[in-house]
Amino acid sequence: MIHPLAYVLVGSTVALALFGLVSTVLADPPGPAHVRATGAVEALLVLQALLAAARVYGGERPAEVSTFLIYLLVSVCVLPIGLQFARAEPTRWGGAVIAVAAVAVGTVVLRLLSLWGATGGG
Amino acid sequence: MVDEPPSGVVPRGATATGPGRVLIAVYAVFALSATARAAVQLATRFHQAPLAYLLSAFSGVVYILATVGLARTGQRARRLAWTAVLIELAGVLVVGALSLADPVAFPQATVWSGFGAGYGWVPLVLPVLGLLWLFRTGRTGPEQAG
Numbered sequence: 204m205i206h207p208l209a210y211v212l213v214g215s216t217v218a219l220a221l222f223g224l225v226s227t228v229l230a231d232p233p234g235p236a237h238v239r240a241t242g243a244v245e246a247l248l249v250l251q252a253l254l255a256a257a258r259v260y261g262g263e264r265p266a267e268v269s270t271f272l273i274y275l276l277v278s279v280c281v282l283p284i285g286l287q288f289a290r291a292e293p294t295r296w297g298g299a300v301i302a303v304a305a306v307a308v309g310t311v312v313l314r315l316l317s318l319w320g321a322t323g324g325g
Numbered sequence: 326m327v328d329e330p331p332s333g334v335v336p337r338g339a340t341a342t343g344p345g346r347v348l349i350a351v352y353a354v355f356a357l358s359a360t361a362r363a364a365v366q367l368a369t370r371f372h373q374a375p376l377a378y379l380l381s382a383f384s385g386v387v388y389i390l391a392t393v394g395l396a397r398t399g400q401r402a403r404r405l406a407w408t409a410v411l412i413e414l415a416g417v418l419v420v421g422a423l424s425l426a427d428p429v430a431f432p433q434a435t436v437w438s439g440f441g442a443g444y445g446w447v448p449l450v451l452p453v454l455g456l457l458w459l460f461r462t463g464r465t466g467p468e469q470a471g
Contacts, residue, residue, distance in 0.1 A: 270365055277357070288350060296346050303350040307358075 208251050209316050215244045216309030223289075223305060226298030233289045233297035241301060245282045248308065252279050255315070265318045274318070278311045340395045340406060340462050348458055351451060352392040355444075359436045360385030366434065377434035380420060384436050387413050391455065407459055414452035417441055421449070 219240055226237065252275045265271040285304025289297035341349060363382035371378055387409050394406025421440030441448025 267365075267369075269369075273361060273365070277361070281354075285350065288346065292342060292346060294343060294346075296344050299344075299347040300350045303347060303354060307354045 205251065205254055206316070208247065208254070209312055212244070212247055212251060212312045213309050213316075215247060216305045216312065219244050220302040220305040220309070223298040223300070223302035227295050227302070230295040231298065232293040232295060233286070233301065234293075237289070237298065237301060238286065241282050241286045241305075244305070244308075245279070248279050248282065248312075251312075252276075255319075267318060271315065271318045274311050274315050278308055278315065281308050281311070338403065338462050339398050340403065340458060341398065345395060345458055345462065348451075348454060349392060349395050351447070352388055352395060352455070355436065355448070355451065356385060356388035356392045359388050362436075374434055377438075380416075380437070381435040384413075384416060384420075387416060395455070395458075403459070403463070406455070410452050410455035410459065413448075414456065417448050417452065 222240055223237070225231075226233070255275055256272070259265065259268065259272065281304050285301055285307075289300035289304075339345070359381065363378060363385045366378040366381055390405055391409035391413060394402050394404075394409055396402075397405075417437045417440060420435060420437035424435075424438040436444055436448050440446065
């Protein structure tokens with residue numbers, strides 16, 4: 204787990220959630236901007252998952268390894284599914300759906316941080 | 326309103342459209358997290374708190390059924406959604422009250438402990454929103470369809 208990247212991710216998911224909520228308030232259906240924003244956060248999530256998984260297999264042990272790996276898997280799956288669901292019915296509510304997915308992913312990243320932090324490693 | 330689908334497209338009483346999709350997204354997140362949490366609990370430390378972990382699994386199933394009921398269209402799906410959301414409301418109220426009355430028997434081990442305080446009170450708010458949405462789509466179904 205790379206702490207600076209995780210903190211950037213928490214911030215990114217909050218920003219993505221706000222972006223989604225603002226589009227809902229403005230009655231703006233999900234479009235290319237939403238795809239790009241979600242894709243950018245997803246790219247960082249994939250990077251984090253790869254780095255963290257590499258460190259786990261390299262011998263570092265977070266508090267609950269199986270839980271940690273499940274959270275890593277979930278962290279990269281939620282946004283693509285959420286974006287798909289948001290764009291399936293292109294109404295103002297798509298943005299709020301993306302926001303829900305972003306908050307869920309942000310929570311997962313926080314859980315990953317606390318599990319990793321319990322090892323005392325950085 | 327740009328967000329309104331063309332009239333006639335929305336099936337009568339549909340729950341999986343408009344703001345309902347946001348509700349379904351939240352339900353799906355809880356279905357996933359409650360079920361996954363229960364699976365890990367039951368697999369790794371069932372003997373520590375069997376009741377709480379079984380409750381955890383039960384809540385996960387309820388969230389899954391509510392998600393499916395809300396996401397699908399038709400009378401059976403609507404009945405499923407009503408049933409699941411009512412059980413969910415009863416569950417969060419009963420487990421919430423019991424967890425405060427007897428914290429030893431109910432550690433912070435289910436999404437419903439402490440009325441869902443560990444999950445930002447969302448488990449308490451969600452069934453209320455679910456019931457309001459089911460009531461609203463049931464009542465205004467013909468208008469949405471026409």
